[in-house]
Every structure is written in structure tokens, then in C-alpha cells.
Amino acid sequence: MRKRVVIAGSLVLAWVAPAFVRAAEPTIVEKALAASQAANAERDAAATALAEATDRAANSAAAVAAAEQIVATAKDAAAKAAEAAKAAGGDLAPLAKDLAVKATTAAQAAEQAVAAAKAVAQKLAAEKTAAEKTAADRAAAAKNAAEKVLAERAFAANMALRQAGAERDAAQKQAAAAAEAARVAGEQFSAAQQAAALAGGESEAAAKALAEKAAATTAASAQAATEQDAEKKKAFAETAASLEAERRALEQAAAEKTNMAKTAADNLAKAKAALEQTSAQRTAAEKTAGERTAAVAVALDNLAVAEAEAMGGLKPIASGQWDYAKARHLLARAGFGGSPEDVAKLHAMGLHGAVDFLVEYHRQPACTVTVDIRPPERPLGYEARLDSSEQNRLNEERTNRERVQQALLRQWWLRRMVETPRPLEEKLALFWHDHFATGYEDKLYQSNILLKQNELFREHADKFDALLRGIIHDPAMIIYLDNHVNVKGRGNENLGREVLELFSLGRDQGYSEQDLRELSRALTGYTYVPNTNQFRFNTSAHDEGPKTLLGRTGNFSGDEAIDVILGHPSTARYAAKKLFEYFAYRQPADELTDRLAHVLRSNQYELGPMLKNLFLSEEFYSERSRGQHIKSPIELMVGAIRTLKLGSVDYGALDWQVQNMGMTLFQPPNVSGWEEGRYWISANRVLLRYNGVANLVEQPQVDVVGMVQGKAATAAELVEYLAGACLAVELTAEQKKTLIGFVGELPPGDQWTAQRDQLNGRLRALLVLMMSTPAYQVS
Amino acid sequence: MMSPIKIVTRREFVRYGAGIVGVGAALPNYLIRGAAAAETAEPGQRVLVVVQFNGGHDAMSALVPYGHPEYAKARNVTRVKDEEIVKINAELGLHPNLxxxxTMxxxxxxxxxxxxxxxxxxxxHFHSTDIWHTADMRGRLCPAGEGPFGWIGKACDAAYVETVAVDGAIAVGTGSTPMAMWGRxxxxxxxxxxxxFGFFGNRGDAKRGEAYKQLHELGPNAPGPLSELHYVSQTALAxxxxxxxxxTLAKDYKxxxxxxxxxxxxxxxxxAGLVAxxxxxxxxFTFHGGGFDTHVNQRPHHDNLMKELNDAIVAFYKDLGAHKQAHRVLTMTASEFGRTVKENGGQxxxxxxxxxxxxxxxxxxGVHGAHPSLKDxxxxxxxxxKPTTDFRSVxxxxxxxxxxxxSQGVLGQQYPLVDFLA
Structure with missing residues (x-):
């Protein structure tokens, strides 16, 4: 902890915006760091003082013990002397008596000495206690100061982000203004070009007319000169003179046009210069805006790092590493995948934007798919009072009715997973269904309480503490784990056991069989009302006596026991590990899940910050994670539907298929939920999965042409694009070659729309080949 | 790329492969292909067929303890009457439909x-079926790593130590693998x-079929042999x-x-087609469906179940006999539990x-072991x-x-054997 603080302190100076570093005043981080160092010094001094006080107290206690030994010896001597005095006769009697008196006096004196030594010892012990308290206070203060450094650093990073954001916004504004100026200059340039062209044309026309006139004038003069007939000669001369006058006029006009053309050319040159200048300005402003945007990404990265440090979380990747493949990975894991377009949208949000979009799902509209599930017409056990034929008839009726309701419930949830605008919410609800696994068969036979439980998982999907509190009040869980028969004096440990073993601390993670019994006692009386299926706390069945749970003692209720459990470090560790394995990869190093657990606990079991830390982390995007998760049947099928953008889905068939693949919603195999990973894969299940996906792809509504139009022109580009969008692992060169060969020559892009149906047939076959593969089974 | 050694049988695989790959390690594809695809049974190789009766069989109506006086007292509507019974000795007889x-x-x-x-x-039903499938009283509540594993799956693990026999056990009549077959x-x-059972995404398109084949023969596209992708690829190959x-065998079988x-x-x-x-x-592993959970109106329903059982088993062995296979096929029935001695109110x-x-x-x-008392x-x-023979002994x-x-590794301990085999 201390080491990390020091590292953090040096890093922060490098990270915070230059303004913070250059300031004459020390930054808040520097102040916090100085305070932390001072607190550390005080803590160390207090520890030394405590050690000394402990020594002194020990010495003094030893002195008391020695003095007590002397008292005992003296008393013993006095007693012996008294006895000797009694026994002594004659002359010796007075001497013996005197000795006895002296011995008694000596003993009394020794006792006084002990009392004095005890007083000193008490004082020193009190001083030691005080030193202990001081040392504890100083240690706490040092810890607080260290945490403050991290918090301040996160704060500083946040401020830097704000500053960077403001600078980006300003730069973007400037870039927009410069772009507008450049646009205006461009228009002016165009106008000037037109004017110059026009003036140039007119000038040329005038010059041409002048030349023609001059030629005519010269011709007339020549004729006048050579003509013999005087009258005709005169006429020619007059004509020549007249032409000459016209020529002069034209000469004047041409000069004017030439001038105008020159002016227009000048204007054009000016407009061109203006355009060049504004364009350069626009480019510069855009560059600045780009830089400022990049700086915001860096500031976001820094903030994520600072927050991770402050919370002790996992190391994040940088925005610069964010790419399309990572966006696809994130959408597949934090949700149920999506179409190539969905992935592109997520990619465009940037790393932090994408993670926020998924984790802060409350900002998205809620899914509106609902289901109508009715409570049983008669409470369970009602039939027991009837004669057997009536009993059997009603049993059958109930069974049939509930079977239909179960199917409705499963289909409802599948549809939510397909349609929700908040994929992480459903993904988490599915996680909690697996974590707090409750099955319909054998005990419940009631769909309505499973719906109620499912709503609990969704409402508190991102709050583990609320779920743990909620689950001991949940009628479905109470029935499933027999807590309705857990009553004072006749305990049933089923729920208590699973709360510790599966729901909170985890098997062998720091609780004993005795803790389990004590928790079960705390849970007595947590029952339900059979007719209404409402939770009921039955005070008369509750054991109100004191319990000792995980080292704490009190007259705990079940809810108070949950508080004790939430305070145990194993609880956050176990939840963090399961969540890590669900979203990233199996069997992570303890160090990683400890970090995540720290984030979870420092946020009071709210999942949001932990999930953000996870979805930003290097581990989440590592080779160990990507392409290393075998999709559950639901991830496979719901994912394919979302990828293919199927608008109309047969949810009955979908439910049937995922059940065949081994996943029946509301019927996990047992209270520990589904086995994940390779459990999903067997010879027949692989082919069931292939066929299931192929059936989805082959639906006429799947428009692959629409999906790829404008993204790819050749078969090679097409294969590359679709593989990048659909597969978590790179295809080998040979596999690509096979697929490209299968697609063959594509028609020119402008004919795709006309040939849509035929082309879709071919491309759907390509998708079948791509998705009916081992590669599509992993994400 | 691996050198293209052609290995076509599991015996050859063991010979060549055991030195190359450790147990449980990922196998190179050509080995899996060889081991999985085209192996033929050794002559006389023995086969076990388990027929599961789901629901809990009232076996007292199949092997009827008519010699116990309590039988007639306990049963009324569901009783198989003395005159119907196909007697095999003074104590026990078979249901008339058996x-x-x-004859057998x-x-x-x-x-x-x-x-x-x-x-x-x-x-x-749920838990007792698990117990029969796993031969472990914890059923599927085994801690991770210890199970749940089925007795047939564990038997495959024990029989094929050096390699993986993908077709070591086959369940017919169920889309999902019965727990009995879940091995390590x-x-x-x-x-x-x-x-x-097959991939049908080719839609009869030969060109697509060829591409599918090529894509799956090109091998896994992940580097790590322990990667999930590698595992999926191998399973898909198999x-x-x-x-x-x-x-093909099922389609062409006559x-x-x-x-x-x-x-x-x-x-x-x-x-029979696969064996022959x-x-x-x-x-x-297969099932006699139709429902043995006869809480209500048992007699006519159970009569029908017995007829179906009789006719199918008799046909099976006649057919196997004609194909000279009957000597190597042992079949046994199993159900998660029996039923109460007394009839309930629902017949x-x-x-x-x-x-x-x-x-x-x-x-x-013949009959091996005593029929339980109907009194005690x-x-x-x-x-x-009360059971007189533990199912794990069977x-x-x-x-x-x-x-x-x-059997010890499969069942967790050594159970006494029962002398019912020729």
C-alpha cells in the first residue's frame, strides 16, 4: 500500500496538466503527498513510542512480580516466626516474639512496596494503552492520508480531464469557425473566377471586333487609293473615314474591357490568396481540435489509471489501443454481441465512451418486453385435503398450467436478451440467476415466484449487497433451500450453508461449520406465506439468542448476519472472482481478483466502478481472454440473432434449441448453477449448435447484402469483413482461401441491389460456413 | 504442420500415439480423426446395453411375487392375478405380457x-436418477472436480487410458448426454x-459441403493446444x-x-444396426419411454409398457441372433426406484x-438373489x-x-459381485 502511494505520488507529477506543475503554489496532490509523508512519520514515531511504552510496562510488571515474590517470602517468614514464637518456651519466647513482630513489620513494608510498584505499573500500563491508541490513530491517519493522495490524484486527473475537455470544446468551436470562413472564402473565390472569366471573354470579343474593324478600314482606304472614278473614290474615302471613326470607338471600348479584365484577374488572385489562407487556418484549427480530442482521450486514460490506483484496481489499456476487434470483444462479453454495424458504432464511441455506454445502462431506455404470469389458482398443499382422484386431477391441471407458464417465462427472458437496449443488464441478470441458482422442478412448481426472483436480479443487477439481502427474503429461494422449515430449535441449514458456500464467502474461504450453524439460527423465521407467496418474518420461529458469526457476536437477525458477511473480505473476493471469470477468463491469478475485490468493496458492493475497471483493463483484452470463452447456448443463439439482426424470432423454437444444447432457463442443474466452458461442448452438442445457427442464418429475412454493401467489393474483402465482425479468432490463410473460393466472383457493386435475392442466397451460405465452425463457438 | 501419418485404428493410435501425447493432453487432429472415424470392433468385442425406465418401475408387476401372501393383500386393482401369471417358480412369475x-x-x-x-x-426422481447414473450418493452435488461423473463415462475413462474413444459410449433416444455417460x-x-445426428447446414449443396469439410479439416486456428478453440475443434472433428x-450404418441397416x-x-x-x-x-444407453411413474390407473398403462418391453427385447435378440451378434451383447434394465408395496387410492x-x-x-x-420380503x-x-442386492454390485x-x-475406480470401492453371467 505504502509503496504504491509513493509511486503514485511521483507519477502524478508527470501526469497532471503542465499548469498544475508550473504553479508556484504546491498542487493539492503535492500537499496531500506532504501530508501523507508527515502522517507516515507520525505513525512511525507513534509505533516507536508504543514499543518503548510496552517495554516500560513489561519491566514494571516484572518489578511488581518480583516485589510480590518478596512479600510472599516475608509473609512466609513472619508466619514461621509467629509459629516459632508460639512453640518457643522460657527465655526464648520474648526473642521469638520480637522476631515474629519484626518479620510481620518487614512483610508489611514489603506489601507497601508492592502497592507502590503496582501503582507505577498501572500508570505505565495506562501509558501503554494510550500509546497503543495513539499508534492506531496515527496508523489510521497515515492510511487516510495515503488514500487522500490517491483520491487527490484521481481528483487532479479529473480536473485535467475537465480542462482538456474545455480546451477540446474550444478548439472544436474554432475549427468550426475556421471551416465556415474557409467555406465563405471558397464561395468568394468561385465568384471571382466567374467574374474574371466573363471579363476576359468580353475583352477578347472587343479586341476581335476592333481587329475586324481595322481590317475593314484598311481595305476601304486601299480601295479609295486605287479607284480611278472620282465619285467612287470619294465614296470609298468617306466609307474609310467612317470606318476609321468606328474603329477608334471600338479601340476605346476594347481598352476599357481590357482594364476590366485586369481588375477581375486581380480580384481573382486576391480571392485565391484569401482562400488559401482560410484553408490553412481551417487545417490548423482542425489539427488543434484533433490534438485536443486526443488530449481528452489521454486525460480519460489518466483518470482511469488514477481511479484504478485509488481503488487498487486493474491496470487499464490506453485509448490508443482501442480498435474494432476490441469493440467486438467488449460487446460479446458485456452483452450478447451485435451486428457489424453495432460493433462499428461502439468502436466509434472510443474506449471510455463504449465502456460507459454499456456499464451506465440506466441511461438507456429500459426493455419493455413483459410477460403475464399468474399465481397458482390454489396454494400448494391444497390438494392434500381432497380425495385422491380429485387430487390427481388438480395436480395434473396445475402441472399443465405451470408447464405453459414456464415456457412463457423462458421465452420472455430470451426475447428480452435479444431486444434489450441494455445488454449488460440482462447479462448480469443471467449471471445472478446462475449465482443464486433456483430451479423450478421438484420443489417450486410455481412460475410467478421465479418471475419475482428474476425481477430482483434485474432491479439490483449492479448491487451485490442488495441482492444478498434480497435473496434471504426471496420466497423462491426460501422454498428451494427449505428455509420455511428452518425454525428455532429445529434448524435446517440448507439456506445457511449455501449462503456461505455459494452466495458470499465461497467454499473453504474462512468460515467454519459453527459459523454455518449460527447463520442458520439467524435465518430462522425467514419464511413465506403459502397463499400469497409473500415473504414473512415469523417472529415466533426466529431464534433471538446471541450468535457468534465470523468472529462477531450479537443477537443477529438474518439481515444483520448478512451485514456481518458483507464485512468479511472473502465476500468481495469471491464475487469479484466469479464476475471476472464470467466476463473475462477462467482461473485468474489471485492478485488480479484481489484488486477487483478491492474496487468492489471500496464502492460498497456497487458493481459499476468494478465493471468499468474490468472492461477497461489490460487483462480483459489480453490473449488469455479473447477467443478463450466457450459461448453458452444462450450466448451462441441470442448472439447470432443479434448479429444477423433478425426482426422476427420464433422464441418457442429458440427456447427448445437452447434447452437441447443443455441450458434450460429457470432450471439450472443444481444450486451451484451451470457448469460453464467445455461442459457445453460434446459431439452431439457441437452439431446441434452448428445446425441451430445455420437455421437462423438461412432465414429469408437475413439480408447479408444489406450488411456488407459499401463495406466490401471483392470476395476477399467480404470474407475479411464478415470474419472480423463475427469471429473472435483469426481464420487461417487456408480457411480464408476456402471461403473466398466458395464465394467466387462478385458482381459489380452497382448490380448488388438488382441481384439482391440471388446474392443473399450465396452470402447466407457463406455465413453458415463461417458460423458453423469451431471459431464461432468461442468469444 | 504435422506430417500426414495415416493412422486408422485406435490400436495403431495407441502404438504410435501414446509416446507422443500424454493422457488428457490435446491430441493432434489426425490422431483424433484416426481414432474416431473408422474404427471397427474387434471380433467378439463385448457390448453392454442399458435400458432405462424413467419414472420408477413397479417391478412387482413385472416379476410378480405371487408366492408371498402379502402381495394379494396389498394389491387389488393393480394386482397381476394368479391365473394370468407366467410362473417361473413357486414364488415368482412374469407379467402375462412378458x-x-x-421363452428367453x-x-x-x-x-x-x-x-x-x-x-x-x-x-x-431427479436425485435418485442421478444416484443410479453416477453410482455416487451425492449425485450432482459433488464438489467441482469430483463430479458429477457417470458410471459409464468413468468406465470409458478406465477402459481408454492412453487415448480418448469418442464413440466409447453412445446414448440413443436423447438429445442431451445422460449423466451416466459424463466421464472426466x-x-x-x-x-x-x-x-x-449430423450437420445439415449444407442444404444439399455439394459445393458448400466440400467447403465445410475443408474448413473442418484444416485444423484449429488457435495456437495453444490447451485453448478452448482447440478443444471445440477436436470435438467437432470427432x-x-x-x-x-x-x-450411414443406421440408414443402411437391414x-x-x-x-x-x-x-x-x-x-x-x-x-442393432450399429453393433452389427x-x-x-x-x-x-437407451430409454423405455412412456412413463413408469404410475401413480394413477396403473394396470392398463403398465400392461402396455410390458408389452412394448417384451416385443422390443424379443425382436432385438432375434435380430442380433440372426446377425450372429447375440453372443456379444448383454442388455440390462434399470430404473431410479421401485414403488410402494400397497396400492394408493388412485389405483x-x-x-x-x-x-x-x-x-x-x-x-x-434364472433368478439371482432373494426377492425382498413384503412383510419386513x-x-x-x-x-x-428392502434391497437384497446393491445396484453397484450389478x-x-x-x-x-x-x-x-x-470396477473399483469407477464405483469408488469394491462391491461384491453377483453371479449372473454365463
């Missing part, structure tokens, strides 16, 4: 074990109907290789007799404990038969004496 079983008994190919069960019975390394193969063979058109009849016909076709599978019976099992094929014919009963309603006998697989 007349074919009597006389021919020396039927054995009956009355009173098979286990102590402290669990009366949940072996998953078995399960399909509802053989014609539906599935593609075996499914084609299984479909039974010598017409099987009854019932679930069990169809499943046994499929199994020479598939190297050693353990088959049926409720969940009980011990029940009889039947074995067919190369057995020591136990349980919640005081109405359950498993142990079949494993050791029929399949030559050591």
Missing part, C-alpha cells in the same frame, strides 16, 4: 435380479434419432467423423425382423425403494421393499465380468 421373457429364460438368455436398490433411498475425459455421444458413420414401431423398438433397432455394422462402441402405486432388474443375452439364466418393509409410509459385475474393466 411371455417372450419366459427357457432358452437361457434371461436373468432376473429381484430387489435391487441402495440403502437410504432418495425418492426424488469421455463425453460419449448422444442423439435422439440417428438420422438427426462429431463429424462419427455422425456420418452412425447415420434388420432380419420387423421391430415394433415403439420408442424402445426404434432405439434397439438403431443399436461393427462400430467399436462398447456401451449403449396406482407411489415412489418406493428396491425393484427387480432384468438381464438379457449371455447370462446364467421400511420407509416413511412403512411400505418400501454394475461391478457387468464391468468386471463382462467388459473387463476394473
Amino acid at each position: 411371455a417372450g421373457f419366459k 429364460l427357457d432358452e437361457g438368455t434371461l436373468a432376473a435380479l429381484p430387489g435391487v436398490g441402495y440403502p437410504n433411498p432418495n425418492l426424488s 475425459r469421455h463425453q460419449g455421444i448422444a442423439f435422439d434419432a440417428p438420422e438427426a 462429431a463429424n467423423a462419427t455422425s456420418d458413420r452412425i447415420r 434388420p432380419t425382423i420387423e421391430y415394433p414401431n415403439t420408442g424402445l423398438g426404434r432405439h434397439l433397432r438403431t443399436i 455394422g461393427g462400430l467399436s462402441t462398447r456401451m449403449y 396406482g402405486t407411489d415412489h418406493g425403494a428396491a425393484a427387480a432388474m432384468f438381464l438379457f443375452g449371455p447370462v446364467k439364466p 418393509v421400511f420407509g416413511g409410509g412403512g411400505d418400501w421393499l 454394475y461391478a459385475t457387468v464391468l468386471e465380468k463382462w467388459l473387463a474393466i476394473p
